[in-house]
Amino acid sequence: RDRLGDEDVPAYMFKEVARLDPEPVLFVNDYNVECGNDPNATPEKYAEQVAWLQSCGAVVRGIGLQGHVQNPVGEVICAALDRLAKTGVPIWFTELDVPEYDVGLRAKDLEVVLREAYAHPAVEGIVFWGFMQGTMWRQNAWLVDADGTVNEAGQMFLNLQKEWKTDARGNFDGDGNFKFRGFYGRYVVEVTTAKRKQMLNTSTVEKGDNTPVVVDLADA
Incomplete structure (x- = not known):
């Protein structure tokens, strides 16, 4: 200057x-x-x-x-x-x-x-x-x-x-929800159904985003 x-x-x-x-x-x-x-x-x-x-x-x-x-x-x-x-x-x-x-x-x-x-x-x-x-x-x-x-x-x-990575495992409740506390970032969700069918879903949770991650099991 x-x-x-x-x-x-x-x-x-x-x-x-x-x-x-x-x-x-x-x-x-x-x-x-x-x-x-x-x-x-x-x-x-x-x-x-x-x-x-x-x-x-x-x-x-x-x-x-x-x-x-x-x-x-x-x-x-x-x-x-x-x-x-x-x-x-x-x-x-x-x-x-x-x-x-x-x-x-x-x-x-x-x-x-x-x-x-x-x-x-x-x-x-x-x-x-x-x-x-x-x-x-x-x-x-x-x-x-x-x-x-x-x-x-x-x-x-x-x-x-x-x-600082989240690894959460568990079962869905009666309403189809699985809740956990984790870090912001990219998640790979793996779901195993009662028929042993596996489904993968990739989602990103941004800072301040409280939107649930939805996995559609309609075809499972």
């Missing part, structure tokens, strides 16, 4: 891109905001930037937290997410890596960030900034060693993926 001599150029860029192509989802994207250790990159200042862009007519449809985190503290990350969530704009971790020489500590630190991000209702996605040794921007952040071995940090991530 200093070089261009125009304080309003960020808002202009948002509006001009949207005019030229309204399809892309336009984000702000910044670093250190979630760490709580940079007075120039606080959640409050970031939220103010979003509010200023919106007041200038820019449509901000995503808040990016780069997520280059060292020694993460869950409470600090949660507080930052809470503050940014007040903007009403979806949040993404856009460049996540957690460098730590000790791979055991790396696994624990990465788990802190992932659990806080996954648990927060305003966070809609997480993008890793690489995973393979030798291809990462920052050293000591990889999840897979150069020989293809999944290290302790990578295994922790795989374990979380399993934990």
Whole structure:
């Protein structure tokens, strides 16, 4: 902005891109905001930037937290997410890596960030900034060693993926309903009838969607 001599150029860029192509989802994207250790990159200042862009007519449809985190503290990350969530704009971790020489500590630190991000209702996605040794921007952040071995940090991530998947089994009640509590996402429903006939149904449960998943057994 200093070089261009125009304080309003960020808002202009948002509006001009949207005019030229309204399809892309336009984000702000910044670093250190979630760490709580940079007075120039606080959640409050970031939220103010979003509010200023919106007041200038820019449509901000995503808040990016780069997520280059060292020694993460869950409470600090949660507080930052809470503050940014007040903007009403979806949040993404856009460049996540957690460098730590000790791979055991790396696994624990990465788990802190992932659990806080996954648990927060305003966070809609997480993008890793690489995973393979030798291809990462920052050293000591990889999840897979150069020989293809999944290290302790990578295994922790795989374990979380399993934990955050829903596997529900049971019988229909007298009204033909089977109720369970599960995560949002894509479901494959397999039904075995009294005649041992199997039926498959694939459905996606979106955030905030309480519509029942219906499997038609008329031909079963």
